[in-house]
Amino acid sequence: MWQDILKTAIVGTERNALTIPTRNDALGDVLSKLGANARESSLLSAAAAVALYERAGQLPAKDSQALPVPAEADDVPYCNERAAQHLSLMLSGEYQEVLPEWLAKLTQAQQLVPTETLPQLLDVGLRTTELRESIIRVIGKRGLWLARQKPEWKYAIGQIDEATWETDSHAARLALIKKLRMQDPAAATQRLRSSWQENSPKERTEFLEVLRTNLSPTDEEFLEFALDDRSTIVRQAAAGLLRHLPESGFVKRMVERVRPLVSFSRKPRNKFAVEVTLPAERTAEMLRDGITAKSPYTAVGDKAWWLTLMINAIPFTFWLEFSGLTREQLIQAVRKSEWEKMFLEAWLKSGFRSGDIELIEAILQHSSLDITWTVLARGMSAPRLDELLIALLKNHQRTNFMEIGGQLLIARQSEWSQELSMVILANWEPIYAHLLKRLSYYVSNLALYVNAALIPQAMAKIARHNPTDKTTENLTNILQFRADMLKEITQ
Amino acid sequence: MKFTTEQVLALAPDASSAKAGQGLANARHWVTLGSDENAVWGECQGSGSKPYQTQIDLNEVAFKCSCPSRKFPCKHGLGLLLLFANQANQFKDSTQPNWVSDWLASRSKRAEQKAERAAKQSDEIANPNAQANRIASREAKVAAGLRELELWLHDLIRNGLAVPQIQEPKFWETPSKRMIDAQAPGLARLLQIAASHSVFGAAGYERMLKQLAKIHLLIEGYKRLDLLPAETQADIRTLIGFTQNQDELLKQSGVKDKWFVMGQRVTEEDRLRVQATWLHGATTKRDALILQYAHASQVLDASWLVGSAVEVELVFFASAYPLRALVKERGAIVSDLPSFELTIAQAMEAYAAALARQPWIERFPFAVQNVIPFHRDEQWGVRDAEHHILPIAPSYNKGWELLTKSGGHPVHLFGEWDGEVLWPLNVWPSEQ
Structure with missing residues (x-):
């Protein structure tokens, strides 16, 4: 009946008259009283009556589809209201750089975030993949339950699901592999191998990057398999990882290639020299080991480039054995030679790979190299990096040390050890001045990552040594906020 | 009364105030902090030399702050109440300083004056004849406006909703402006709602027709006003745009109950912000709606804490199904939970x-x-x-x-x- 009224109203009563139906009910009574002569008026009256009749008479829809199984109750305590306020402040953008630390401390204290912040927090994990692991630890059973209700939040559930693995997006698979790699490294490689060829070269490269976590000799077989890849970028990624396995066949092959090309000799007056022959050709085996044909640098010839790639893969300890020289003698031998940069960079990289701080220091004492330090720092564990930083920053009078120390310091983005923090506090003024001058964007790292136990000392330092300006005010605010938030979690 | 963070944050006029308020909810920012059963106060160290004096009347949750902010409540007020909600033990002073007791005294004095004024106003109607004339002339204007609207509406139905000009804003502006002139602003509003369905094209016809039918029902009702019960008359007049005299209403005795604050919603209507606060009576089981209208620069009443309960005497606007109400007298805020009985x-x-x-x-x-x-x-x-x-x-x-x-x-x-x-x-x- 309503549809008839609506149709007439749309075309207009001029073209189409409405016949008001008769009914034997209360609505019929009302409709029968509408005047037949005033057509527009009776249409509107009928519309009003029928619409109201339907509106008042509507029954709620019934639905018997299964709803998700409810969340289990959490048995871990929630953080207190003040801590919750700190969280919502960070989620709104204020002091958001402190969020990783807050999450880590909350995990340590075995507390959960309040339920109402879960959607926002799960969204943070969506954008910031590095935070996912810590987010998963503080959302509790309610959070895991919620994550199951929205496909985008699937990262939080984390189990590799046989059913959806095949159909998942690359990003979702990558996140799952990352998580699996942390829990069961071998299972992660196994899983990758099962569907390896279905991925594009770029995707395969990204999967290989995941293996950097918990890399061990047991991965060699898979990496050798990846060296057979048709794509250059995949082979290079595999080669990059194999360098971290000094006992691998890959490193041995590189050693054998280089052995006939390099020799060290003693010269009069306790001097040493290096002699280098360039490789004559690039074999198919070399191609497989990630040695590309063309040098990317105009200043470096193709053959020198091949050699560089080989030497980069060789651990420094080989050279000690090979030459019978000491560390100092080796450095002295290559210095001032045309191969200085090639050798020192390769040795430095080896030093970062093996965590040989003395070697790094020795090379830096003699040479200033133009290297992306932040990338190198990524290959080193946090405690080792802290040790290196201590060594460098203690000797900050050397411009070289301060420069590189500063670069490495800003790459070290989580709470610093007490020892490192103490060294920084003891040398506060030059370090602060250097960062302000050269890396001003990162000055706030001093407040963000100084060891929590030393926050009062850091505040005292700032108050004593630095003029009150926007920068120091910001540092003090961050330190104060950290102190406040830590107090609420730990008390 | 125990406040929760959520309740306090719901009072914030916007997200940035909520954020700033949370930043200030730390004893470190406050030089002094005090409270007693009637008020909370504190002095907040801002960027100026003199700290801001912030105070909250707990009986009605009213804020006052000496800062220059135009936001209401300001971040200091929110910060102070958040701090009180979470760390009441930080509020060590219990003797009201003068700036607090003066303010509380002036508040209760103002409330008395208002009541007196209301009582007086109702006694004296300046010139009964002039007022009667005013009313008669408005009724005539409205009646004329409604006759025009009826013709317009009938034209529309005769030509059909499918006419193309219905999609143009101008088509609706004309009658809607005319209703404002005819002192029937309520109808102008209903027309605008009908117009808003036109943007959905054919899909909007159904809702549009329902809305037009409602308007038609009002016009027909107004024609026969005298035949209808008094409450329905009141509903029709209210929807057309006649206001009910609030001072008159407040003279009636109201409904006393413990009212739960069930929920609050702020919507935009014609560049006005409308705050709807829903109450539910503990004993009477009645629902009540408190409406407040504010322009951009005006502040909305921040005294209703969602999730709390208040002893209030409410006077309902006349209606066949009374929902909208006014507060006649307000008592203490108590923590309590409403009961839910309906499927x-x-x-x-x-x-x-x-x-x-x-x-x-x-x-x-x-x-x-x-x-x-x-x-x-x-x-x-x-x-x-x-x-x-x-x-x-x-x-x-x-x-x-x-x-x-x-x-x-x-x-x-x-x-x-x-x-x-x-x-x-x-x-x-x-x-x-």
């Missing part, structure tokens, strides 16, 4: 009964027990123990928050029902 089917029945008395109801309070929020095919809804469902408004943007609060378990829910979809305003954990 979805029962709430729908109550809605139908209300429509039978007042067919123009636009939004209706729904307090339903033990419902489970769910999300399916991009749509939100709630389902009760009898498997009845209520769809949630597509524009509602807090679905995930609703879901996380329930965790798949039944919750008690309060929201506004518009006849088609629900707009959730608050949930309570169920006892189950």
Whole structure:
């Protein structure tokens, strides 16, 4: 009946008259009283009556589809209201750089975030993949339950699901592999191998990057398999990882290639020299080991480039054995030679790979190299990096040390050890001045990552040594906020 | 009275105030902090030399601060109340400083003066004849306006809703402006709602016709006003745009009860912000709606703490189904939880009964027990123990928050029902 009224109203009563139906009910009574002569008026009256009749008479829809199984109750305590306020402040953008630390401390204290912040927090994990692991630890059973209700939040559930693995997006698979790699490294490689060829070269490269976590000799077989890849970028990624396995066949092959090309000799007056022959050709085996044909640098010839790639893969300890020289003698031998940069960079990289701080220091004492330090720092564990930083920053009078120390310091983005923090506090003024001058964007790292136990000392330092300006005010605010938030979690 | 963080943050005029307020909810920022049973106060060290004096009247939750901010409540007020909610032990002073006691005294004095003024006003109607003339002339204007609107409406139906000019804003502006001139602003508003459906093209015809039929019903009702019961007369007049004299209303004796603050919603209407506060009586079981209108620079009443209960005497506006009310007298705020007794089917029945008395109801309070929020095919809804469902408004943007609060378990829910979809305003954990 309503549809008839609506149709007439749309075309207009001029073209189409409405016949008001008769009914034997209360609505019929009302409709029968509408005047037949005033057509527009009776249409509107009928519309009003029928619409109201339907509106008042509507029954709620019934639905018997299964709803998700409810969340289990959490048995871990929630953080207190003040801590919750700190969280919502960070989620709104204020002091958001402190969020990783807050999450880590909350995990340590075995507390959960309040339920109402879960959607926002799960969204943070969506954008910031590095935070996912810590987010998963503080959302509790309610959070895991919620994550199951929205496909985008699937990262939080984390189990590799046989059913959806095949159909998942690359990003979702990558996140799952990352998580699996942390829990069961071998299972992660196994899983990758099962569907390896279905991925594009770029995707395969990204999967290989995941293996950097918990890399061990047991991965060699898979990496050798990846060296057979048709794509250059995949082979290079595999080669990059194999360098971290000094006992691998890959490193041995590189050693054998280089052995006939390099020799060290003693010269009069306790001097040493290096002699280098360039490789004559690039074999198919070399191609497989990630040695590309063309040098990317105009200043470096193709053959020198091949050699560089080989030497980069060789651990420094080989050279000690090979030459019978000491560390100092080796450095002295290559210095001032045309191969200085090639050798020192390769040795430095080896030093970062093996965590040989003395070697790094020795090379830096003699040479200033133009290297992306932040990338190198990524290959080193946090405690080792802290040790290196201590060594460098203690000797900050050397411009070289301060420069590189500063670069490495800003790459070290989580709470610093007490020892490192103490060294920084003891040398506060030059370090602060250097960062302000050269890396001003990162000055706030001093407040963000100084060891929590030393926050009062850091505040005292700032108050004593630095003029009150926007920068120091910001540092003090961050330190104060950290102190406040830590107090609420730990008390 | 124990405040929760959520309640306090709900008072913030905007997100940035909420953020700044949370930043100030730390004893470190406050030089002094004090409280007694009537008030909370503190001095906040700002950027100036003199700290800001911030104070809150706890009896009605009113804020005052010496800072220059135009926001209300300002970040200092919010910060102070948040701090009080979470760390009441930091408020060590218990003797009101003069700046607090003076303010509280001036508040109670103002309240008395207002009551007196209201009492006086009602006694003396300046010139009874002049007022009678004014009323008569307005009635004549409205009646003339309604006759024109009726002709316009009939023309529209004669030509059909499919005429192209219906999509043009100008088509609706003309009659709507005319209604303003005819002193029937309520009809202008209803016309604008009808116009808003035109942007959906053919899909909007159905809603548009329903809205036009409502207007038609008002016009017909006004023609026969004398034949209708007094309450229905009041509804029709109110919808047309006659206001009920609030001073007169407040002279009536009201409904005393402990009223739960069930939910609050601020919407924009014609460049006005409208704050709707829903109350539910503990003993009377009645629903009440407190409306407040504010221009951009005006502040909205921050004294209703959602989730609390207040001893209040309310006077209802005349209506066949009275919902809108005024506060006559206000008592203490108490912490208490409302009880939820209705299933979805029962709430729908109550809605139908209300429509039978007042067919123009636009939004209706729904307090339903033990419902489970769910999300399916991009749509939100709630389902009760009898498997009845209520769809949630597509524009509602807090679905995930609703879901996380329930965790798949039944919750008690309060929201506004518009006849088609629900707009959730608050949930309570169920006892189950």
